[in-house]
Amino acid sequence: MLNTARRRCSTSLADVHRCTGSRSPKSGQKIIAVAKRCTTLQIRRATVPHRLPVGQVVSGPVVKLAAERMHLTSLLKMVAYQMESDLFRLVTPHYRRAEDEGRTLIQSALASAADIEVSKTELRVLVAPLSSPHRTRVLATLCSTLNTTATTFPGTKLILRYDVGEVRKR
DSSP states (O other): OBOHHHHHHHHHHHHHHHTTOOOSTTHHHHHHHHHHHHHHHHHHHHHSOSBOOHHHHSSSOOOOOOHHHHHHHHHHHHHHHHHHHHHHHHHGGGOTTHHHHHHHHHHHHHHSOEEEEEOSSEEEEEEOOOSSHHHHHHHHHHHHHHHTTOOBOTTSOOEEEEEEOOOOOO
16 A cells, blocks of 8 residues: 555655756755755655555555455456457447547447337347437447347346437427
């Protein structure tokens, strides 16, 4: 864990470096005083360790995840990132600002509201429109691309169908 005492020393040292640009007649004395303070702070900073064990900083017991939980958490994060990357690649040809906003578009689409309709042969996911018409059009294109895969919902024979809802006018 980062040591805050070392950070304070570094901040004070930076303040000293900023103070040396003076035009007053006593600037020579001021520079000497600042140089002494700079040397003192450098010596003090050298004695302060860069990192500290968590137990010295946190009062109370330190909660540490079991190795299996950490591996499972890491695995889920990697799968989610891989899924996001795959969707990003599908969106890129249809979204002009994909390099700047592509991942944000995917994240907002995954976080947006949706309705689920179940019939005898398919499971339809109706996603709410996004914040702007051009983003909604890209999402609709992504939905139609996903529909061509004819993916079945795990454990069933229902085919997943994606669609974007219409914007409700007030």
